[in-house]
Amino acid sequence: MRFFMLFSGIRNALARDELGKEILQIALPTTLALAADPIASLIDTAFIGQIGPVELAAVGVSIAIFNQVSKLAIIPLVSVTTSLVAEEDAAENLQTRPSEKEMLIKVSSDEQADPECSSSSTNIDRAAKLGHDKSHIPSASAAIVIGGMLGVLQTLFLIFTAKPILNYMGLDSNSPMLKPAQRYLTLRSFGAPAVIISMAMQGIFRGIKDTRTPLYATIIGDVTNIILDPLLIFVLRLGVSGAAIAHIISQYLISLILLWSLMKQVDLLPSSIRDFHFRKILKNGCLLLVKVAAATSCVTLSASIAARQGPTTMAAFQICLQIWMATSLLADGLAVAGQAILASAFARRDYSKVMTYASRLLQIGLILGLVLSFFLFSLLPFASRLFTNDIDVLRLISVGIPYVAATQPINALAFVFDGINYGASDFTYSSYSMIMVALVSIFNLYMLSSSHGFTGIWVALSIYMSLRTFAGFWRIGTGTGPWSFLKENSAVLK
Template identity: 25%
Template sequence: MKPVDREILRLAVPAFLALVAEPLFLLSDAAIVGHLGTPELAGLGVAAVVLQTVVGLCVFLAYGTTASVARHLGAGDLRAALAQGVDGVWLAVLIGSIATVAGILLTPTLVGAFDTGAEVADHAETYLALAFLGTTPLLVMLATTGVLRGLQDTRTPLLVAVVGNGLNIVLNVVLVYGLDLGIAGSAIGSVVAQVLSAAWLVAVVVRAAREHDAPLTPDVAGIRSAAHAAVALVVRTLALRACLLVGTYAVTRAGTQGSDVTIATHQIAITLWSFLAFALDAIAIAAQALTGRALGSGDVDSTRRLTRRMVQWGWGSGIVAGLALAAVSPFIGALFTTDPEVRSLLVPVLLVAALGQPLAGVVFVLDGVLIGAGDGTYLAWAGLVVLAAYAPAALWAATLPHGLVAVWVAMTFVFMGARGLLLTRRARGEKWMVTGATLAR
C-alpha cells in the first residue's frame, strides 16, 4: 500500500466509524419512535430537520477548527494549535447558549412552518422543545472533535461516539418503553447522552492544552477571530441546509398533499441518506486534516497528490455505498415502521438515492479539501449557486406524478450534480492552495 493511502486510512477509518455512529443518534431514535406510530415518526421527522439545521449551521465549529489547528500543526506550533482550538470551544458554548434559549422559545413557530396536521405537530413540538436542551453539548462536541481531528487524532472521537451512541440507545428504550414517556423519552435520552459525550471530549482537550501550556480561559480576541473566520462557512452551510429544508417543504406538498405517509417515508429516506453522507464524509475529514497540515508546512505538491488520491477514494466509497443502499432498499423499511404504505414508497426513493452515491463521494471529498485549505469564500458562493439551481427544481418536482420520488431525483442529480461541477472546477485550479500557518480569508 502506498504511503499516501496509509495516511488517508489512518485518519479516515476511525473517522468513518465515528461519523457512522453520529447519525445513529437519529437512526436509533427513528427506529424506536417509529414503532410508536406513523404520526410520532412524522413528528420526529419535522423536529429532526429543524435540529439538524441548527446544528448543521454550526458545523464550522468542527470544520474550521480542524483546518486551523492542522495548519498550525503543520507549521510546527502545537501550543498555538491548541490555543486556537480552545477558542473554538468557547465560541461553541456562546453560540449554543443563545441557540438553546431561542430554540425553545421558537419551537411552536418552527414546527408550524411545516404546516403538518395537529397530531404530527404536537409530537414534533414535544420532541423539539426537549431536544434543544442538548444544543450546547452538541456544539461543544463539534468544536472539540475539530480540535482532535486537526491534531490528526480521529480515534478519540470514535470512542466517544460509540459509547455515547450505545448509551443513547439504552436510555431511549428505557425512557420510551420502560417508563412509557413516549417521544419525550427519546428526546431526554438523547440529551443525556450528548451531555456526557461532550464532557468526555472537553476533558481530553483540556488535558492536552495543559500539557502544552496553552491557555484555557476565554480569549475575546481569539473568539472574535474564530467567529469572523467562520462567516463564509456559515453562509456555505446555510445555503446547503436551505436546500434540504426546501426539499422537505416540497415533500409536504407532494403526492397526497403532505400526508403522514409521504412525510414519514421522506424522514426515513433522509435519515438513511444522512447516515451514508456521514460515512462518505470520512475521506473528507481526512482531507481537511491532511490538506491543512500540508499547506501549513508549505508543501503544495503533496497537497495536489493527496487531492487526486482522495478523489479516487471518494469514487470508490460512493460506488460501494450506492450498491449497498440499493441492495437493502426492499427490506430496510421494516426496521423503522410497520406501515406497509411507507415501506412500499420507500423502495423507489432509496433506489434513486443509491444512484447518486458515487457522485456524493467525490463531492464530499472535494468539499473537505477546500475546507482544509480555508477556501471558505468560494464555498459560500458555490453554496448559493447550488441553492438557486435546486430550489425551483425541487418545488417543480413536487407537482409531478409520484412527487416524492421526483423530489429525490432533483435532490440527487440537481443538488449534488451542481455541487460536483462547482467543486471540481475549483479544485483543478491553484487559487485555493495558500500556504502558511494562517488560513486564507
C-alpha cells in the same frame, strides 16, 4: 488535463503505501465516529416507528429543524477550527517543540547520569515523553468558548420559536403531528450546548490528527442513547419525550469525555484574552455560515414539502433521508483526513503533496460511493421493514430507494471536495458556489415536487448533490484561487 489528473493511477487507489496508511489512520476513526451518530439516529427512528407513523413523521420534522439550526453553527465552527488548529499545530511542531536530535541529546545526557536507563525501549519512551507536552493552540480555546455561546443561543431560540417554526414547516394547529413534534423539539433543544461544544472539540482533535478519541467518546455516547431509548420510550412510557431525553444524556456524556481527554493534550487556559483567536474563527466561520445555510436549506425545504403532503409522505421521506445522510456521511471521514493533511501541506507550500493526497482522496471517495450504492440497492428493499410496517409508507420508500442508492458516488465526491477546499482555506469559493447551487436546487424542488410529488423531491435532491460535485471539480479544474499553483508549477502536474 487537471481534471483527468485527479483520477490518474486509480488502480492504486487502495494501495497500502505510506500515503494510504496516513489517510487511513485519520479517515477510518473519523468515518466510524461520523457513522455512529446517524446509525444511532436510525435506531431512534426504528424505535419511534413502532409507536406509529404520526409520531415518526412528527419526530422527522423536528429532527430536520434541529439539524438545520445546529448545522448553521456546527459545520462552520468545526471546519474552521480543524483548519486553524492544523495550521497552528504544524507551526508549533516546527518552531517550539524539540527536534528529534535535541531529544536524543537530552536522553543521552540523562543516560550518563543514570546508567540503568540504557535500554533502547527506555530511550524511545523517554524521548517520546519529551515531545508530548501540552500543545499551545489558541484556536482550540476560542472554539470551545464560541461553541458554548452558540449552544445556549440555539437552545433559547428553539424553545421560544418551536411552534411557529413547526407551523412554517406545514404542521398547523389541526395537524396530529404538531403536539408530538413540538414536545420532541423543545426537549431536544436542551442538548444543543453539548452538541455544539462536543463538535467544536472534535474539530480540535481532527486538527491535531487525533481521530480515535472522538470515536471512543461517540461510541460510548451513542450506545448509552440506544440503551436508554427502549427504557424511556416503552418501559417508562415517555414516547417521543423519552427519545429526546435519551439523546440529551448521550450528548452531554460525549462532551464530558472529550473535554477530559482534550485537557490532557492541549492547554485550554491562555494567559490573556488576546490569545483567543476569535477573529480568525468568526471571519471564516461567517463565510461557511452562508454556505451551510444555503446547503441545509435545500434539505430542510424538501422535508417541509414532504410534510405538507401528509404524514405518510413525511414518514417515508424521513426514513429515506436518514439512510441517505447516514451512508453519505461515511465519505466525510475522507473529507476530514483531506482537510487536516492538506491544511498542513498548504501551510508548508508542499504543493506536490497537496495534489498527491487530493487525487488519492477523490479516488477512494469514488470507490466508497460505488460500494455503498451496490449495498443499498441490494439491501434496502428488505431492510426498510425494520423502520415501519405501514404498507403506504413502505410503498413510498420503494420509490425513493433508487435515488438514495444511485446518488452515493456523487455524494461521496461532493463531501471529499468540501474537505479538500477547506484544507486549502478556500472558504470564500465554497460559500459563493453553494449559494448558486442552492438557488438552482430550490427552484428544482418547487417545480419537480409540484409536478411529480415524492419522486420529484428525490430527483431535485439528486440534482442538488450533482451540482455540488461539479462546483468542486470546477475550482481545481480551472486552477483558480489557492489552486493557481497548478498553472504556475507544471512539475506538480507530472
